[in-house]
Amino acid sequence: MHPVPPRHSSRSLKMMAIVQRLQQIMVNENLTPAELVGCAEIVRDNYGRMYEIANTKIEAFTPAKGPTTPPPSRP
Numbered sequence: 774m775h776p777v778p779p780r781h782s783s784r785s786l787k788m789m790a791i792v793q794r795l796q797q798i799m800v801n802e803n804l805t806p807a808e809l810v811g812c813a814e815i816v817r818d819n820y821g822r823m824y825e826i827a828n829t830k831i832e833a834f835t836p837a838k839g840p841t842t843p844p845p846s847r848p
Contacts, residue, residue: 795809
């Protein structure tokens, strides 16, 4: 007996599950597609801001470097 090939790839199954969940949220929360997209944009922007804040904290603790050229000598 030959094995049956899968009908959908795992990637497409994950995407279908995400779409189904988003549709459930739209129905349960009475959201329009435009409102759902607006919420997604807000989440994306906030994620970007949090990423920037996290990176500046890492940079804030790096030791300061001194001048690259020696100071001018006094006559």
